[in-house]
Amino acid sequence: MDAYQLVADKQAVIFELDDVLYPEKDYLLQVYYLFAQFIEYSELKNAQAILGFMKNEFEQNGPGNLFEKTAAAFDIDLKYQHNFDLLHLNARLPLKLLLFKNMLEFMQGLVVDRKKIFIVTAGNPEQQLNKIKQTEWNGLEQYLTVFFADELKQQKSEIFQNILNDNNLSTKDALVVGASNFDAQQSKLINLPYIVSLEIYK
Incomplete structure (x- = not known):
C-alpha cells in the first residue's frame, strides 16, 4: 500500500513497537x-x-x-x-536494533510532512524502554512520543483516545499501524483506521 496516499489526510500516526518498527x-x-x-x-x-x-x-x-x-x-x-x-x-546489546527499511522510510516521510508520531507499546515498560534506547532511530527519536500501556495500566484504546483528545484530533485524523489482531481490535473500539505494518511500502 502506498504510504504517501495512506497518510495524505492524516495528522498523526500511532505505532506499536515489536514486529512493527523492528523485528523483535x-x-x-x-x-x-x-x-x-x-x-x-x-x-x-x-x-x-x-x-x-x-x-x-x-x-x-x-x-x-x-x-x-x-x-x-x-x-x-x-x-x-x-x-x-x-x-x-x-541487556546491553552487542548490536543496535535496526528499523524495518519500509518503516524507516515511512517515518522519515512523516517527519518531512510534519505529522505527529506516537508509539503505544504493550509489555514490560522497562524492557520496552530498553529496546527503544538500543534502536538505531537515524535521528527520528526527537520526533517520537512514547506511551507504555502496562505502566499506564490502560487499554490501548484508552491511550489512543487520550492522544486524540490531547492533540485536538478526530479519529479520521489519525492512523494506527500494528501487527496483531489485538492492535486491530483496540483501534476498532474507537473507530480508528488501522493497517498492518507489512502492507506499508514507499
Whole structure:
C-alpha cells in the first residue's frame, strides 16, 4: 500500500513497537546470545551449543518456556532463571536494533510532512524502554512520543483516545499501524483506521 496516499489526510500516526518498527527476534536472539555467554563463563558449558539450541527452539516454537527447555537440555541450574529474565529487561546489546527499511522510510516521510508520531507499546515498560534506547532511530527519536500501556495500566484504546483528545484530533485524523489482531481490535473500539505494518511500502 502506498504510504504517501495512506497518510495524505492524516495528522498523526500511532505505532506499536515489536514486529512493527523492528523485528523483535533481533532483540531476543541477542538476549539468548548474552545468556549463553554468561552460562559458559559461569558454568563452563558450551555457549555455541546453548545458543544453537535456543535459536532453533525459538524459531520452531517461539519464546515460551525457553529457559526451562534449555536448562533441561544442558543441565543448567534453575537459579539462572533470574539472570535469564533480567537480561530480557536490561541487556546491553552487542548490536543496535535496526528499523524495518519500509518503516524507516515511512517515518522519515512523516517527519518531512510534519505529522505527529506516537508509539503505544504493550509489555514490560522497562524492557520496552530498553529496546527503544538500543534502536538505531537515524535521528527520528526527537520526533517520537512514547506511551507504555502496562505502566499506564490502560487499554490501548484508552491511550489512543487520550492522544486524540490531547492533540485536538478526530479519529479520521489519525492512523494506527500494528501487527496483531489485538492492535486491530483496540483501534476498532474507537473507530480508528488501522493497517498492518507489512502492507506499508514507499
